[in-house]
Amino acid sequence: MAVAALNANKLRAVLTTLGVVIGIGTVLMMGWFLAGLDSALEQTLSIFGDDVLYVAKWDWTGENWLASRNRSDISFNQYQQFKQRMRTAEYVVPTADAGAKKVQFGDLQMNGTVIMGAGFEYSHIVGDAIARGRFFNEIEDENALPVAVLGQQIEENLFPNVDPIGKTIRIEGMPFLVVGTMPKRGALGADFLDRQIIIPLRRFFGLFSKARDLTICVKAGGADKLENVRYEAIGVMREVRSLAPEQKNDFAVNEQKEFRQQMDQLRVIVFGVGIAMTGLSFLVGSIGIMNIMFVSVTERTKEIGVRKALGATRRSILMQFLVEAVFLCLTGSLIAFIFTSIVALIGSQVLREQAGITFLSSTLPLSQIVVAIIVSVIVGVLAGIIPAFRGARMDPVEALRAE
Amino acid sequence: MSGSSSAQPENAAGEVQVIHLANITRMYVMGSERIYALREVTLGIRRNEYVAIMGPSGSGKSTLMNIIGCLDTPSSGDYYFNGELVSTMNDADLAAIRNQQIGFVFQTFNLLPRSDALRNVELPLVYAGVGSSERRERAVKALEHVGLADRMTHKPNELSGGQRQRVAIARALVTRPSIILADEPTGNLDTKTGDEIMRLFEELWRQGNTIILVTHEEDIARHAARIIRVRDGRIESDGPNEHRLASKEPAAAGIA
Numbered sequence: 001m002a003v004a005a006l007n008a009n010k011l012r013a014v015l016t017t018l019g020v021v022i023g024i025g026t027v028l029m030m031g032w033f034l035a036g037l038d039s040a041l042e043q044t045l046s047i048f049g050d051d052v053l054y055v056a057k058w059d060w061t062g063e064n065w066l067a068s069r070n071r072s073d074i075s076f077n078q079y080q081q082f083k084q085r086m087r088t089a090e091y092v093v094p095t096a097d098a099g100a101k102k103v104q105f106g107d108l109q110m111n112g113t114v115i116m117g118a119g120f121e122y123s124h125i126v127g128d129a130i131a132r133g134r135f136f137n138e139i140e141d142e143n144a145l146p147v148a149v150l151g152q153q154i155e156e157n158l159f160p161n162v163d164p165i166g167k168t169i170r171i172e173g174m175p176f177l178v179v180g181t182m183p184k185r186g187a188l189g190a191d192f193l194d195r196q197i198i199i200p201l202r203r204f205f206g207l208f209s210k211a212r213d214l215t216i217c218v219k220a221g222g223a224d225k226l227e228n229v230r231y232e233a234i235g236v237m238r239e240v241r242s243l244a245p246e247q248k249n250d251f252a253v254n255e256q257k258e259f260r261q262q263m264d265q266l267r268v269i270v271f272g273v274g275i276a277m278t279g280l281s282f283l284v285g286s287i288g289i290m291n292i293m294f295v296s297v298t299e300r301t302k303e304i305g306v307r308k309a310l311g312a313t314r315r316s317i318l319m320q321f322l323v324e325a326v327f328l329c330l331t332g333s334l335i336a337f338i339f340t341s342i343v344a345l346i347g348s349q350v351l352r353e354q355a356g357i358t359f360l361s362s363t364l365p366l367s368q369i370v371v372a373i374i375v376s377v378i379v380g381v382l383a384g385i386i387p388a389f390r391g392a393r394m395d396p397v398e399a400l401r402a403e
Numbered sequence: 404m405s406g407s408s409s410a411q412p413e414n415a416a417g418e419v420q421v422i423h424l425a426n427i428t429r430m431y432v433m434g435s436e437r438i439y440a441l442r443e444v445t446l447g448i449r450r451n452e453y454v455a456i457m458g459p460s461g462s463g464k465s466t467l468m469n470i471i472g473c474l475d476t477p478s479s480g481d482y483y484f485n486g487e488l489v490s491t492m493n494d495a496d497l498a499a500i501r502n503q504q505i506g507f508v509f510q511t512f513n514l515l516p517r518s519d520a521l522r523n524v525e526l527p528l529v530y531a532g533v534g535s536s537e538r539r540e541r542a543v544k545a546l547e548h549v550g551l552a553d554r555m556t557h558k559p560n561e562l563s564g565g566q567r568q569r570v571a572i573a574r575a576l577v578t579r580p581s582i583i584l585a586d587e588p589t590g591n592l593d594t595k596t597g598d599e600i601m602r603l604f605e606e607l608w609r610q611g612n613t614i615i616l617v618t619h620e621e622d623i624a625r626h627a628a629r630i631i632r633v634r635d636g637r638i639e640s641d642g643p644n645e646h647r648l649a650s651k652e653p654a655a656a657g658i659a
Contacts, residue, residue, distance in 0.1 A: 306513040309474060310574070311502020311530035313495045396474045400509075 013328055016292040019285025020332030020379060021339070023278055024372050028340040030274030031368045033360065034267060036348075040359030041263045047185055047193065048256040049126055051223045053230055055082070055216040055237055055251060060258035071250045073213035076205070078240045082216060085236045088229045090221030093119040094201055096212040103197065104170040105158040113154060114196045115171060117204020117212075125217045126185075133165040133180030136200055140179075144202035148176040152184040153194035171197065174207060226255070285332070286383035293325050293387035304391050305399030318392040325384025329376035337372055340364060420483070421581050421613055422448035422471060427480035427490075429466050429636075440466035441477070442636040448582075448615065453608045455616040455627035455644070463636040465586075468617045472505055472584050473497045485581060502530050506575025510587035512567040514559040514574075520546060521555045524574045531578060545573040549603060565596035572603060582613045589623055601626045622648075 054060070057071045076094065083092040096117045103110045123135035129149075136147045148169065155164055164178045176199060185193040205212065220229040230253055237251055297304070304317055312320075341364055348360040429441040440463045448454055458464035469475035470482060473489055476497075482490040489500055501507075514523045524542040533541070546555050549569040559567055568588060575583050585604070589597030605626060608614050618624050625648040632639040 302513070303515060306509075306515070307526070307530075308498065309472070309501060309507045309509075309513075310527045311498050311578075313498040313530075315495070316530060397469050400474070400513075 012292065013331065014335075016288045017285070017328055017332030017335065019281055019288045020329050020376065021285075021336045023281035023285045023379070024333040024336035024376060025340050026274060026278045026281055027375060028336060028364055028368050028372060029343065030270065030278070031371065032340065032344050032364050033270055033274075035365045036360040037263065037267060037270070039361070041260065043359070044259060044263075045256045047126060048259060049219065050256060051220040051226050052125055052255065053218040053220065053226070053233055054254040055218060055233055056254060057213055057251060058254075059252040060254040061261060064252070068252070072241075073211070074216065074251065076201075076210065076214060079214055079216055081240045082233075082236055085239065086218070086232060088220070088225065088232050089218045091121045091124050091217070091219040093121045093125055093217040093219075094214050095119075095122065095217060096201060096204055096208075096214050098204070098208050098212075101172055103154065103158065105164075105167065108158045108160075110154060110157045112195060113151075114192050115204065115207070116196055116198045117201035117208075118198050119201055122198065122217070125219055128183060130180045131183040132163075133178070135180055135198075141200040141202065144200055144206055146174065146176045146203055147179045147200065149180040149182060149198040150178055151182050151194045151196040154197060155181045171199075172207060230255075282379055285329075286379055289325055289328055289380065289383035290387060292328070293321060293384050294390070296324065297321060297387045297391040300391075301394065301399050301402035304394050305396050305402065308394070308396035309400060314392040317394075318388045321388035321391050322381055322384045325388065326377050326380030329380035329383070330373065333372040333376040337364070337369065420447045421450050421452075421485055422446065422615075423483040423486075424470070425481045425483075427470060427477045427482060429463075429470060429475065430478040439636050441470070443480070444636075444638055446631065446638065446641070448613065450581075451608070451611050451613055453604075453614045453616075453626075453628040455618060455624035455630045456633060457618060457621075457624050457630060458633035458639075459619060462633045464617055464619075464633045466636075467633060468584065468586055468615075471582075471615065472507060473500045498530075502527055503578055504581040506572075506578065506580040506583040508568070508571050508575050508583065508585035508588045510590040512559070512564075512571045512591070514567055514570055516559050519556045519558050520551060520562070520570045520573075523559070523570055524577050527574060527578045541577055542573070545577040546570070548576060549573045563596070564592050565599055568592065568596075568600050569603070572600075572607075576607070576612075582615055583607065584615050584617070586617045587619070587623075588616070589620075590618075597623070 048054075055074070057074055058068050059065070079092075079094040083094075086092050094117075098115045098117075101111075101113050101115050103113050120136055120138045120141035123129040129135060131152070133149075135149055136145070139145075140147050148171070150158075150164060150169075158164070158169065159167070164181055167178050168175045169178060170176070176197075182193075182196070182198075199207075218229060218233055220226045233253055234249065237253075238249065241250055243250065304312075307317060307320075344360070344364055345362050348362040351360060352358050424444055424446040427441055427444045427446075428439065431438045431440060444463075444467065456464050456467060466475065470477055473484070473492075476492075477490050480490065481488060484500060484504060489497065492500070507513075514520075515526070518526075521539070521542050524545050525538045528538040528541060543552075543555065546552060549572050551566060551569050551573065554562060554566055554570075557566075559570070562570065568591075572583075572588075575585075583604075588604070589600055592600060601623065604614055604616070608628075614627075616623065616627055624630055625644065625646055627644055628647060629642065630644050631641045
C-alpha cells in the first residue's frame with residue numbers, strides 16, 4: 001500500500017531521498033576508505049614484522065623529536081658491541097639509509113631511489129624478502145662486494161623486458177651486480193620500499209661514508225618474546241651508549257605499534273570528517289523525508305479517513321506511513337549503494353594509476369550493506385514518526401470530510 | 404414500532420436491538436459558543452431493519468450517522484451496539500467495531516484509486532487480520548454478490564460510477580457486518596444507476612442485512628421500510644414508511 005502510494009510520485013520521491021543518498025553515500029565511502037586503510041595497515045605492519053624491534057636514534061612516534069635531533073648517531077662500532085652482548089634475540093641486523101640517488105642501467109636511469117645498506121641477515125628480518133634470485137650472502141657482506149637487491153619499482157623501470165639477475169647497474173656511477181629482486185612490498189606509508197636497493201652495509205659505507213646513523217633491527221623470533229628482548233635491548237644499548245643510571249635513554253626502541261598509532265590518528269581524522277558530513281547530510285535528508293511525509297499525509301487525509309472507517313487503528317495508520325518513510329530511505333540507500341559502488345570501482349582504479357594509491361578496494365565491504373540498511377531504517381523511522389503520528393491521530397470524521 | 408424505546412437492549416423482550424441510542428447529545432464548543440448537533444436523541448434499530456435517516460443539511464443527521472458509525476463519540480448519553488456500550492470505548496476498540504460490525508457506503512464511493520476492485524474489497528479484511536487466501540476468497544465472493552465477477556482486476560478509474568458503488572458495497576459486505584451504513588449512496592449517480600443501487604440494497608435487506616440509509620432525498624428514502632426524520636438535532640418523526648417504493652414487499656418484514 002505504502003509502496004503503491006510512492007509509485008505515483010516517483011520523481012518527487014527520488015528528489016526527496018537525495019539527502020539520504022548523500023548521507024548513506026558518505027557512510028559507505030567512509031567504510032570503504034577505512035577498510036582500505038585497515039588492510040593497508042595490516043600489510044604495512046607485516047612489512048615491519050610483529051616480532052621486530054628497531055633500535056634507532058629516532059623515535060617513530062614523532063615524540064621527542066627535538067631530543068632525538070641532538071642525540072648522537074648509532075655507530076657501527078656500537079652495533080657490533082650491541083650484537084655481541086644480546087643473548088635473547090634471534091637476529092640482530094644493522095641497516096643504514098641514503099636517499100634520492102641516481103641509478104642507471106644502460107640507457108635507462110632512475111632518480112629518487114633509496115639505498116639501504118644492510119647486514120646479510122636482513123633477509124630474515126622480514127618475510128618473503130626475495131622474489132627472484134637471492135639475497136647477498138655473508139661472504140659478499142664481509143667483503144663489501146658490490147652486489148644489490150632491487151625493489152620492485154626499480155626492476156620495473158630499469159628492466160622492462162630483461163631479467164635483471166646477473167646484470168650490472170650503476171649507483172652514483174659505481175657498478176653493482178644484481179643478485180636478487182624483491183616482490184612488491186610497498187604499502188601505505190611505506191611506499192619507498194619499492195624504490196629501495198639493498199646493498200651490503202660495508203659497501204654502503206664505501207659508497208657514502210662510515211659516519212652514518214644506523215638502525216639496528218632486532219628480531220625476537222616470536223611476538224611473545226618481544227617484551228623480553230625489548231627489555232634486554234634497552235639494557236644492552238644503555239651500556240653500549242655508556243649511560244649513567246640517572247640518564248634517560250638517548251635512543252628509541254621502535255616497533256610496528258608506533259606505526260599503528262600514526263595510522264590510528266589518520267583513522268580518527270577520516271572518521272571525524274565522515275561523521276560530520278554524514279550528520280549534516282542526514283539532517284538535511286531527514287528534513288526532506290519529514291517534509292514529503294507531511295505532504296503525503298496531508299494529500300491523503302481522505303484516504304486516512306476511509307481507512308479508519310474500514311477499521312484501521314491509529315497504530316496501523318502510523319505503521320503505514322512509517323513503512324513508507326522507511327521505504328523512501330531504503331530506496332535512497334540503494335541508490336547510494338549503487339553510486340558508491342561505481343565510485344569505488346572507478347576511484348580505486350584511477351587512484352592506483354594516477355596517484356599510486358593501492359590500498360583501496362574496488363568493491364565495498366559487504367558489512368556496509370548491513371550498515372546502510374540499518375541506518376536508513378533508523379533515519380526513516382525518525383523522520384517519519386511525526387508526520388505518521390499526525391496521520392494516525394486524525395479524526396475520522398474530519399478526515400472523511402477532506403477532499 | 405416506536406423508535407423511541409428507552410429500554411436497555413438486553414431488556415427488549417425477545418428482540419435484539421443492534422443499535423440503541425439513549426439520550427445521545429453531541430455538542431461542539433466553537434469559541435465561547437456551544438453548538439448542539441444532537442440533543443437527547445433516543446433511538447433503537449433492530450436486526451434486519453431498513454431505515455432511512457432523513458433531514459435537511461444542518462439537521463444533525465450527519466452527526467447521528469457518524470455516531471451510529473462509531474466514527475464520532477457522543478458528548479453525553481449511552482450508545483449500545485449489539486448490547487455493548489460503545490460510547491465510552493477507546494480508539495482501538497471503536498476501530499474494531501467499525502471494522503467488524505459496520506459496513507460503510509459513501510456518496511463518493513471512497514475507493515483507493517491505485518488499488519483494483521479486489522484489493523479494495525480486501526482492505527477491511529486486512530485490518531481484521533484475515534489471512535491472504537481467505538481474504539481473497541471472501542473478496543471474490545463479495546464482488547460476485549454485487550454482480551462484478553468480471554471486473555475484479557479493474558482499478559476504480561476503469562469502472563463506471565455504478566460499478567464503483569458496487570465495489571464499495573462489496574467492501575461493506577465482505578466483513579459480514581451487523582449494519583450497512585450508507586451515506587447518500589446514490590448522490591453521485593444518475594437516476595437509472597441510482598435505481599440499480601437501490602435495488603441492490605433491497606436485495607441485501609431481503610437477505611437479512613440491516614440497512615441504515617442517510618439521505619436528504621425523499622425518492623431514495625422511500626425505498627426504506629422505516630423513516631426517521633431529524634431536525635435541529637432532534638428526532639422529528641420516526642415510523643414505518645407508508646409509501647414504500649419496493650417492487651415487491653419483503654417476505655420477512657422486520658416491522659410491526
